[in-house]
Amino acid sequence: MPATWPCPGPAGIGDELAVVFDRARAVRLLIVPPLFEEMNRTRRMLIETQRGLDGLGVDSILPDLPGCNESPQAFSAQSLGSWRDGMAAAARHFAATHVLAVRGGALVFPTRLPGWVLEPAKGAAILRQLLRARTLSAREAGLEENSADLLEAGRNHGLELAGYRLSAALVAGLDAAVPQDEGQRVIRQSELGGSPLWLRSEPGEDPAQSAALARIIAAEASA
């Protein structure tokens, strides 16, 4: 079910959306989604995981990162800092007791919460893939661009990559960021079975993976 939560932004506090399964139970899981295209590719999987958790007695909250999905904020105004502030605000508002950070979500989740990180991604690897997509499509169009020059320009002035307008702060932040997990358990794809849905442009569905993820979290949260 959709719910709103107050999120800090450049124009003050504004409402952002979250998908919540909230029955005021003891374990309340904040899910921090992956970044960029991987967010879209994993959305069905994560909501299906929320349904599984609901059946296993766990509340969950999947908030939009500010500037992403249904957010009224501009993507071009975002940085890792604004996403960290947003996720910390969501954790407070919904009184989350645990966190699951997925892929690039591991760069921006509230580290004070216990929980899990699923296949955490380095910021530099995320940025490299976006830069590569741009240089490859430039080459197909007969232009020559290289990643090093683009990165330098992006760190100073921001950059358009794969349809996203990245601020200079976001480029610089991604280039340096590593997963923030401190004691949260790393879950690997092999524990879920199947192949990683975030790699494919048309991910399809794999309910068994969502069910496995929900079972792991429900079991370990109550252990």
Add this chain to the structure above:
Amino acid sequence: MTQTSETDTMLRTLLSDVLGLGSARATALTAESGLFGALPELDSMAVAGLLTEIEDRFDIVIDDDEVDGDMLGTFGDLLAFIRAKRGEG
């Protein structure tokens, strides 16, 4: 398992994961099977994802200027590139 056949198996799995080929299509790939330009799934965004995943799983670094049609033309080309990068003669 020798490292060489391990590389072959890992690359088939990786192509299956990234392109959603399914295990039957991935197993049926031969050295002459066309990749870039032959598989509609392989657009520039997918190539970018594929290269990043190759770097991650094979622990190698691929430079911009190494990426071209020769390297990604066929399954055999890509396998030979990765083997050379891994020092498998």
